[in-house]
Amino acid sequence: MAAKIRKGDRVRVLAGKDVGKEGRVISVFPEKGRVLVEGVHRVKRHEKVRPAKGRSGQEGGIVTTELPVDLSNVTLICGVCGPTRVGFKIDDEGVKSRICRKCESEL
Numbered sequence: 001m002a003a004k005i006r007k008g009d010r011v012r013v014l015a016g017k018d019v020g021k022e023g024r025v026i027s028v029f030p031e032k033g034r035v036l037v038e039g040v041h042r043v044k045r046h047e048k049v050r051p052a053k054g055r056s057g058q059e060g061g062i063v064t065t066e067l068p069v070d071l072s073n074v075t076l077i078c079g080v081c082g083p084t085r086v087g088f089k090i091d092d093e094g095v096k097s098r099i100c101r102k103c104e105s106e107l
């Protein structure tokens, strides 16, 4: 299944406290329908000192981190026309690609 939003995409936030913000997708959680976006949904968290679990070099204390946002709350940004909806097209060779539904350029 082709994902509408992929790691590395630029997206704009449509809802929540960070509405209007734009950022790069750091990671995608398809099974949860969520994406982690750079600089979006940042929260300060108190972390206990504990053995690092997948995070190297972090100590206890207050850390700022991003929380994943719902996929339905973000939209992809087209390099040509800005925030847009994603469509798909299949070319003559059967290759599926993402396109902008407004200008139909490949994303």
Ligand SMILES: [Zn+2]
Pocket: 078, 079, 080, 081, 082, 084, 100, 101, 102, 103, 104, 105
């Ligand atoms: Zn476009």
